[in-house]
Amino acid sequence: MFKSLKLTFFVFIGVSLFFYSCTTSTKQEENTESTEQKYEWTDCQNCGMPTNDFPNWQVMLKxxxxxxxxxxxxxxxxxxxDSSNNVANAIEKMEVTDYYTTQKIDGTSAFYVTGSDKTSPMGKDFVPFSKKEDAESFMQEHKGKKIYSFEEINKDVVVSELK
Incomplete structure (x- = not known):
């Protein structure tokens, strides 16, 4: 009886390990696949930092x-x-991350708050919002300086707001 119980135990362990190893390798393959897709654009075009390290700030531009x-x-x-790269006049699509909702939104229609006490991984930043009311609320809560539409942001604004 003890031998059959021992045999049953080892068979159970063997079968369990077999199924565990099969599901683990499948999960690893799935994780590898999603990681490759997630890291399609790994480095910031401007500073070289990995964009996926900062999902609540990242921007995708076409x-x-x-x-x-x-x-x-x-x-x-x-x-x-930087006018030398001719990107500003060739924007096809822009997605920024709304600060409150953390959802990707159209960056060309977003409202950007500057001068607040909240900083991005790069320091002073243009904090994006899909709704002007949210930008106004954030500006009051976090001592923001000004709200800009995307159209209002030019080289002079970038230089003055980020110094």
Missing amino acids: ANSENLAFCAPRCMMIHLA
């Missing part, structure tokens, strides 16, 4: 049929202010 990733709106604004 210009000249090229996808550009940025770790924060600040880096994107600096890149756009």
